[in-house]
Amino acid sequence: MKIKFCGIRRPEDVAYMNEFRPDYVGFVFAGTKRRVTPEKAAALARLLDAGIRKVGVFVDEPPENIARAVKLAGLNVVQLHGSETAQGIERLRTLLPEAEIWKAVRVENSGSIPHALGLGADLLLLDSFSVTEQGGTGKTADLNLIRKANLSSPFFLAGGLNSGNIGPIVREFSPYGVDISSGIETGGVKDRRKIEQIMRILRKESGKAVG
Numbered sequence: 001m002k003i004k005f006c007g008i009r010r011p012e013d014v015a016y017m018n019e020f021r022p023d024y025v026g027f028v029f030a031g032t033k034r035r036v037t038p039e040k041a042a043a044l045a046r047l048l049d050a051g052i053r054k055v056g057v058f059v060d061e062p063p064e065n066i067a068r069a070v071k072l073a074g075l076n077v078v079q080l081h082g083s084e085t086a087q088g089i090e091r092l093r094t095l096l097p098e099a100e101i102w103k104a105v106r107v108e109n110s111g112s113i114p115h116a117l118g119l120g121a122d123l124l125l126l127d128s129f130s131v132t133e134q135g136g137t138g139k140t141a142d143l144n145l146i147r148k149a150n151l152s153s154p155f156f157l158a159g160g161l162n163s164g165n166i167g168p169i170v171r172e173f174s175p176y177g178v179d180i181s182s183g184i185e186t187g188g189v190k191d192r193r194k195i196e197q198i199m200r201i202l203r204k205e206s207g208k209a210v211g
């Protein structure tokens with residue numbers, strides 16, 4: 001099972017990533033408290049272990065701006081967390097033929113996942129829905145809707161995952177990967193102890209069932 005830690009924005013956060021080595025780290029380019037500029041992401045990316053893949057999180061950003069950030073910071077994956085369309089994704093593929101494209105689904109109702117499956121992304125990332133925020137909410141996704149969707153393609157699971165709930169959730173859903181942001185923070189900043197704790201749980205779970 002792949003592990004992504006999101007919302008990296010300080011050199012200390014990069015040091016924690018290099019120590020615990022998730023598969024992916026995410027830089028948030030949307031206008032939230034975790035936002036970094038492409039230049040800042042590039043500076044942090046230079047400190048990151050070369051074996052960790054870099055994800056850029058964007059919300060309804062024009063494809064040309066996304067392409068600029070990807071090239072500047074050397075990102076491997078684009079995570080689209082807004083209401084992006086199939087045409088937007090097609091345009092991104094033309095601009096960034098090498099990048100993986102993930103579509104985040106803020107799971108609101110039974111139509112959310114089927115709609116996203118038709119957009120042509122490489123992978124879906126299932127997150128919680130909120131009227132006021134577009135991601136990084138710390139709120140658990142609607143697991144009943146995810147259960148009912150019975151997805152047959154690999155997906156990332158996100159939304160309020162933390163050391164208290166992640167074990168049973170990954171056991172039930174066997175996601176391709178998990179994405180955690182709020183659950184490894186204390187007082188709005190990444191917390192080394194929480195990262196260590198969650199890595200311990202995920203390594204144990206991977207050894208057990210998820211592979």
Ligand SMILES: O=C(O)c1ccccc1N[C@@H]1O[C@H](COP(=O)(O)O)[C@@H](O)[C@H]1O
Pocket residue numbers: 006007026028030032033034035057059081104125127134135136137138139158159160161179180181182183
């Ligand atoms: O983290 C953010 O601030 C953010 C802002 C806008 C869009 C997405 C964002 N993060 C993504 O949100 C999910 C869930 O995060 P959490 O664990 O519930 O805090 C995750 O995929 C982040 O990449």
